[in-house]
Amino acid sequence: LEKATPEACCQRELQSREGMFVNKEACLEGIERFQNRQGCYTVILNSFETYVYLAGALAIGVLAIELFAMIFAMCLFRGIQ
Numbered sequence: 001l002e003k004a005t006p007e008a009c010c011q012r013e014l015q016s017r018e019g020m021f022v023n024k025e026a027c028l029e030g031i032e033r034f035q036n037r038q039g040c041y042t043v044i045l046n047s048f049e050t051y052v053y054l055a056g057a058l059a060i061g062v063l064a065i066e067l068f069a070m071i072f073a074m075c076l077f078r079g080i081q
Helices: 024-029 040-080
Strands: none
Touching: none
């Protein structure tokens, strides 16, 4: 019994539905080199790990700006009194 590979599992040059297949015939024959073997969860997790440091740095930057704005507002308030 031969296992058929769905077309959706074949690698594309651009990772989108419109991208050209790298080698559609070899993929459908079952050559793993031309197939996508990772599940959606793994791909999403890898994408998240790529940007987690950027998101953390951005959050720390916003926190620092908010802290300086609060200190500046307190200094203005003390100057008015």
